[in-house]
Amino acid sequence: MKTLVNICVYAMLVLAATSGHALAQSAASAEARLKEKNITLPPVPAPAANYVTSVQVGKLLFLAGNTAGAEWKFKGKVGKDITVQEGYETARQVGLLMLAKVRAAIGSLDRVKRIVKVLGMVNSPEGFGDQPRVINGFSDLMVEVFGDAIGKHARSAVGMAGLPLNSAVEVEMIVEVE
Secondary structure (H helix, E strand, C coil): CHHHHHHHHHHHHHHHHHHHHHHHHHHCCHHHHHHHCCCCCCCCCCCCCCCCCEEEECCEEEEEEECCCCCCCCECCECCCECHHHHHHHHHHHHHHHHHHHHHHHCCHHHEEEEEEEEEEEECCCCCCCHHHHHHHHHHHHHHHHCHHHHCCEEEEEEECCCHHHECEEEEEEEEEC
């Protein structure tokens, strides 16, 4: 009986050590994942009005809302002017810009401890209800870069009557940093 208890305790210690290592490895590998997946972050756009791109308060980094940019190929209302898939691709592009803003603010994506909260806004016609599918383009990218433990986040995906420059998607987020 004593041997069985010792084996169980040893197995639990190994499991705990392995789990902790996996989390640390996941947290330290965001920059490496970008390279592995050949993901290149775009330049950080200058603010379009009287605001800053991010504000850090303690360990929280608040990022201003971002669209895919004036030159992005998909514009207008998702479900009317562009497809849900094109909206998804637009949300992913917004995610790339947001990652560039995080890197510019804190120096490295490896310093991200958790993607905490995301507000995804979709330029939507009346009656459109697939905003969550569109914003998955952003959320899927966060999980791809950071893994589940860091990249999965609380989220709202809402429809808007319009967005700046007739953009299809705008996203803002809150990130916990080291």
